[in-house]
Amino acid sequence: MKRSIPLAIVMVGGILFIIQYFIPHQHSQTLFDYYTEWAPIVGAFALVLGVGSLSRLHSHKIKRKAKNWQYSYAVLIPLFAVPFFALLMPESLGGGLMESMGGTRTTQGVFDFAYLNVQIPIQSTMFSLLAFYIASAAFRAFRAKSALATVLLLAAIIVMLGQVPIGELIGKWFPKIGLWILRYPNLGAKRAIGLGVGFGILATQLKIIFGVERNWLGGAGE
Amino acid sequence: MNIWEKMLNLDRRWIFLLIGIACVVPFFTPLGLPILPSEEVISIYDYIEELGPDNAIFVGFDFDPGTAAENQPMGIAVLRHAFSRNIPVFITAVTPMGQGLAAMAIDELTDETRADFFSFVSWSEWSAIRDQGITERAEIEEAWIAEGNLLPERSRGFIFEGRDFAHLGYLPVFNLVILGMSTSIVSQYPTDVAGNSVEEMPMYQEHKSLREIDLAVTNAGSAACTWWIIYGREKIGLPVAFGVTAVMATDYYIYIQSGQIIGQMGGLRGAAEYEVLLLDNDYTSEPGKAFIGMDVQNIAHLLIIFLVILGNIAFFAGGFNKKTKLKGRR
Incomplete structure (x- = not known):
């Protein structure tokens, strides 16, 4: 039962919406409209599962005093504090009590403060660190050890110079060759990979719809 | 050693x-070195240049603060172009963070302390004009000025919430939201982020679904931008343009060649190219970020x-x- 009902739902739903796509009729459209209204609501339940699972994992870590258990507080406190303040100040849910959202520039709640002064800088900083690591990795790993590695190295240098105005000052052909690399060799490779991935997705989806692939059940009913 | x-x-x-x-x-x-706009960016600019108050576009702030250094200037540049041409803009976000970043972009463009700002008129401020049954862009501005609201010095013009833009914000499972909007925008977004009824907005009355939208520009830091192609471009023929990070740009040249997107702003360079086009065509007086x-x-x-x-x-x-x-x- 645990396996056959979900499998039946997936099979019926999958086949139904494959057929629906090719039927330009009002009833078909009404069915599709119902689906687009219901699906995000059903999808939002995943959030409940996610929050529940995350809370359980970290509360267990704290209870057991597992390695680095202190950091679990850094997950749990904001996890519940942010919705709490958002509920207290629903007008600031957008991420900032700003003029365009009915607020003023001078007022700032706890939620907005956390968003603007904690969340944004943290995410920006994490991504910015990439520049430092890429520079260090490029110095250490980018070697012309073989013919293929040399081609890769030269392509990288040309594209990098072609992407910045200073490259054009060094040589007017840098942007042209850089664009050529992006538009032709890169495009050919990407298209081949894209087609492969596309066919892979199609095959996997058909396998899921027809119950051949059952890993998504997560071992239910076994 | x-x-x-x-x-x-x-x-x-x-x-x-x-x-x-x-x-x-x-x-x-x-250094201020000159930047020559590429074909991929010029095509987006030219497309928007052809639009006016009777058209409408979607601008997606589909990124997190991590890639804001690249994506935010793209969003701001496209919004500036649209606001300057009085093109109604529906603003959406694929991520919760994107919603706040979109609000920050609007605030930056309407900040009176900055050069070339737009004078923001909130939904409630011009309710009296709506009550008179005035919904045409030019007539709204005329009535607003007749009420004694003069355009401040250095301002690039008024932007009326609900007529020139609607900040719709974030919704989860956004691929389904795009599908839903192909039938009706209001079925997915009954209200904007400030709680104003989208159905009452004149811009919605003229553009009720994605089928009546002229362009969707998605500024994205993830593959979520492809949803606009899969569910917008391919299903209902919605023209789509990309603003993506530099590392992503190489992935999406295939969509330019196949004609599935009209253009692409790739990384900071793409955003800078759009800013140069705005600067050269007098939409702004100073270079952007x-x-x-x-x-x-x-x-x-x-x-x-x-x-x-x-x-x-x-x-x-x-x-x-x-x-x-x-x-x-x-």
Whole structure:
């Protein structure tokens, strides 16, 4: 039962919406409209599962005093504090009590403060660190050890110079060759990979719809 | 340990320091090198240039703060272009963070302390004009000025919430939201982020579904931008343009060649190119953040290329290409 009902739902739903796509009729459209209204609501339940699972994992870590258990507080406190303040100040849910959202520039709640002064800088900083690591990795790993590695190295240098105005000052052909690399060799490779991935997705989806692939059940009913 | 080996074992903190300097110094000594817009960016600009108050576009702030340095200037540049031409803009977000970043973009464009700002008129402020049954863009502005609201000096014009833009914000499972909007925008977004009824907005009354939208520009930091192609372009023929990070840009040239997107702004360079087009065509009087940021990218790229060449010189001059293993820890 645990396996056959979900499998039946997936099979019926999958086949139904494959057929629906090719039927330009009002009833078909009404069915599709119902689906687009219901699906995000059903999808939002995943959030409940996610929050529940995350809370359980970290509360267990704290209870057991597992390695680095202190950091679990850094997950749990904001996890519940942010919705709490958002509920207290629903007008600031957008991420900032700003003029365009009915607020003023001078007022700032706890939620907005956390968003603007904690969340944004943290995410920006994490991504910015990439520049430092890429520079260090490029110095250490980018070697012309073989013919293929040399081609890769030269392509990288040309594209990098072609992407910045200073490259054009060094040589007017840098942007042209850089664009050529992006538009032709890169495009050919990407298209081949894209087609492969596309066919892979199609095959996997058909396998899921027809119950051949059952890993998504997560071992239910076994 | 000889000099080449020492060079190859250079402490990574020196490299970090050099990159840090390369990122900071150009802000104090701008190079201001000319940037030539590429075909991919010009095509987006030209497309929007053909639109006016009778059209409408979607602008997606589909990114998180991590990629805001690249994506935010794109969003701001497209919004500036649309606001200048009185093109109604529906603003959406694929991520919760994107919603706040979109609000910040609107605030930046309407900040009276900045040059070339737009004078923001909130939904409630012009309710009396709506009550008179006035919904035409030109008539709204006329009535607003007749009420004694003069355009401030240095302002680029009024933007009326609900007529010139609607900040719809974030919704989960956004691919389904796009599908839903292909039938009705209000079925997915009954209200905007401020709680105003979208159905009452004149811009919605004229453009009720994605089928009546002329362009969707998605500024994205993830593959979520492809949803606009799969569910917008391919299902209902919605014209789509991309603004993506530099590392993503190479992935999406295939969609330009196939004609599935009308153009693409790739990374900070793409944003800077759009800013240059706005500057050259008098939509703004000063360069934007991306143009200024390109100085940093100039120096950083040169530095990385210099480090790569240096690493290779040391590698071959030291004869390490013949050895199996390098000594040293770093």
